[in-house]
Amino acid sequence: MLITVSKQGDEGFGSLQAALDSIPRGHKSEVTIRIKPGVYEEKITVGPEAPPILLLGEDPQSTILSWSDNAHTLAPDGEPLGTFRSGTLNVFAENFTAENLTIRNTSGPGTGQAVAAFVDAGRAVFRRVSLLGDQDTLYTGCGKQYYHECYIEGDVDYIFGAATALFDRCHLHNKRSRGYITAASTPEGEPFGYVFLDCRITGAEGVSEVYLGRPWRPHAHVAFIRTQMDASIIGEGWHNWGQPDREQTSRYEEFSSSGPGANPAARAAWSRQLTDKEAAEYRVITVLDGWHPEGY
Template identity: 35%
Template structure:
């Protein structure tokens, strides 16, 4: 399947000056991969990729990744005068399948104000399936990365936030990623929303690093059957000894699946962990420690 390549440059040296214009040029229901090569710069655009535009790649410059930035929050009014809510606050929202981003920086600059409601401010919402992100960074505060639904793969990515900064119902594999907290007090790194035991969703992190400020839980149970696994991951001292949070509902303790496998660092000390966290055996960890967790052998392509 041959690909089509177009370029975006703010100085007019490309095919388009804005990313939005490049996306608008693609005919709906395209069956060939369209690579949008984006030159360095700060693009103040709100990007939406509809389900009718699969096989889209954002390709940035490795040495100087372009930034797509916005500052919408859940409480900001949309064109219809109603609040955007979390779902529509995203700077970049992807509903299409087979989306790929390489060497990109995604940002939502709205600050999280402690004590206020509806300050969710998403940098990226990914709702299509079979999406992959390579060498990308995600900057936000509350609810940075909305890993909404579908099979997703993240490789060598940097993800920064404070409250629930990776959240959603996706089935996702994070490999060699750096998770950086900017929490001021106590917050959760993940809020995974698996809502029943038959759903295949969950977040798996492998060979990753957790650093930053504040004190964080590795996850809180947004869904009753929330599932998150950390393997071979370095955890700095910001990780609370308890490790995990049932969000005030003890009925979840027997339902969630929170696992750790061969992690390291001061935050990986298991002596203070909640009793319902799992220290995985080799056999229990095996399903979670490769891209096969997201069926990657059937759809991942080399970047």
């Protein structure tokens, strides 16, 4: 099933949410929603009853999903939305893919938590997607998630959540000094949390003292494998979130980091540098427990 969304209104639906809502209840086969170039200013939800969905844009520069809710935005009932209802794109479907587009939250710095993509799916794939925000840009709620050649920016905890998420050849960009890239809440017993393979980390001009991560929950797991890190990364690398006991249960790992931000000798003593043998286990099929994201 193919649906087209056009900002000009010359083809298919004028809004992405309207296109999603048009899918017949009980439809089971994959639905591709082709999104023509434009800025779509709307809050979007892909519900749990949705069939496999592919959102297909032209490219991240021309196909943009945009909204500006934050944790303090008032809902219709007069109560603040909170972090988990602030997302621009909210995904609850079992199988979801997005390609060649931008998802952004324009709430702005200093407004608190403001999610661009809230992903609480069984299996989710993002290819060549730009995720733009400040605090809490990307929420990875559950399931297995795969990000390929994506651009993700923010300042505080801008990748956070409990899912097993693999970031393959992605670009992470730090917008503010003394920030944190990840805030993992990996469940106890899960072998993998966040895994970054062959990624690149940059900072805006003058940005420094950014941490690779801090543990949102006690068993946080994050591994950076062969990642290029610029000078925005602080030597210590990892922060315990003011919870010294989490140093005993969190698993923070690196292998073959490079660039000015790679400083194994200065890293927090409770983090680890992986051996060649250990790093070899960090492959897509292993991290995602046998799942092959189609076309990876």
